Amino acid sequence: MPKLAYLGPEGTFTEEALRILAPQAERLPRANVSAALDAARRGEADGAVVPLENSLEGAITTTLDEFAWGEPLLITAELLLPVEFSLLARPGTGIGRIKRVFTHPAAITQCRAFIARELPDAVVVAAPSTAAAAQEVALPGSPYDAAVAARIAGEHYGLVELATGIGDRSDTVTRFVRVSRPGPLPEPTGSDRTTLVAFLTDDHPGALLEMLTEFSVRGVNLTRIESRPTGDGIGRYFFHFDFEGHVADARVGEAVSGLHRICADVRFLGSYPRADGLSPQVKRGTANGDFAEATGWLSRIRTGQV
Numbered sequence: 001m002p003k004l005a006y007l008g009p010e011g012t013f014t015e016e017a018l019r020i021l022a023p024q025a026e027r028l029p030r031a032n033v034s035a036a037l038d039a040a041r042r043g044e045a046d047g048a049v050v051p052l053e054n055s056l057e058g059a060i061t062t063t064l065d066e067f068a069w070g071e072p073l074l075i076t077a078e079l080l081l082p083v084e085f086s087l088l089a090r091p092g093t094g095i096g097r098i099k100r101v102f103t104h105p106a107a108i109t110q111c112r113a114f115i116a117r118e119l120p121d122a123v124v125v126a127a128p129s130t131a132a133a134a135q136e137v138a139l140p141g142s143p144y145d146a147a148v149a150a151r152i153a154g155e156h157y158g159l160v161e162l163a164t165g166i167g168d169r170s171d172t173v174t175r176f177v178r179v180s181r182p183g184p185l186p187e188p189t190g191s192d193r194t195t196l197v198a199f200l201t202d203d204h205p206g207a208l209l210e211m212l213t214e215f216s217v218r219g220v221n222l223t224r225i226e227s228r229p230t231g232d233g234i235g236r237y238f239f240h241f242d243f244e245g246h247v248a249d250a251r252v253g254e255a256v257s258g259l260h261r262i263c264a265d266v267r268f269l270g271s272y273p274r275a276d277g278l279s280p281q282v283k284r285g286t287a288n289g290d291f292a293e294a295t296g297w298l299s300r301i302r303t304g305q306v
């Protein structure tokens with residue numbers, strides 16, 4: 001039975017994702033994303049499950065930065081999970097008495113309209129996770145009056161639900177990933193995604209276009225691109241890429257080695273089955289057979305077999 005660390009405590013959306021991704025796993029809750037990933041890096045756990053992005057507000061930047069700068073990990077699976085937020089308080093607290101709200105930053109950004117409309121005077125404070133917020137609000141002397149979290153977190157920590165479905169959109173989806181220490185990659189399935197980060201050699205006109213060209217000329221479709229500051233000053237960025245296909249696919253392998261040639265550094269973060277099950281449209285001339293045929297042709301002309 002694998003042991004998997006996750007963004008805890010009990011009752012987070014990440015726990016829900018983990019239960020779907022690995023129903024048999026032993027679950028090790030950790031206080032934040034970095035601690036969950038460190039548990040996997042140090043071998044306390046066989047891997048970890050963490051949130052990566054949501055469809056409304058985008059990236060969970062702590063996760064992106066851990067993947068780029070922390071000890072290397074490989075993504076081995078992903079999950080898309082619809083999330084529903086509830087406003088939770090200690091029994092007896094009326095909505096009119098809520099002055100301080102505690103929740104994860106990703107929940108703050110996804111419930112802005114509700115908070116502005118129903119709790120215009122409330123101060124909203126960032127918590128390590130939604131369930132950590134619920135756990136804290138449940139303490140009798142808590143400085144917070146309410147948490148935004150999953151209904152199940154309220155049940156778990158003995159809070160009452162004052163409102164539910166309080167997200168700005170009802171169709172918000174969060175993408176979670178399972179990671180392991182570097183090792184064998186999941187086999188290609190025909191419906192895969194690859195993730196990497198790339199660092200520029202130097203800042204010059206067209207630097208980003210040069211990277212994108214490596215994907216474009218091989219017919220590799222990007223599914224996410226994100227710039228993150230390197231920390232070396234305003235205007236200094238590196239890039240996260242998600243794209244269709246597995247690094248074992250010829251076109252993807254060629255694009256990735258092309259990036260390696262032109263970038264200062266490329267950190268490969270994994271090839272793994274896509275949660276949506278979609279398959280890439282393979283452009284003419286970019287199938288595995290096309291690359292193999294071209295390689296054979298090149299070696300023939302190199303040896304004079306014209």
Ligand SMILES: O=C(O)C(=O)Cc1ccccc1
Pocket residue numbers: 007011012013014015051054083104106107128129130131174
């Ligand atoms: O805090 C949680 O419950 C998490 O798993 C992070 C999160 C927060 C808001 C939406 C999705 C995931």
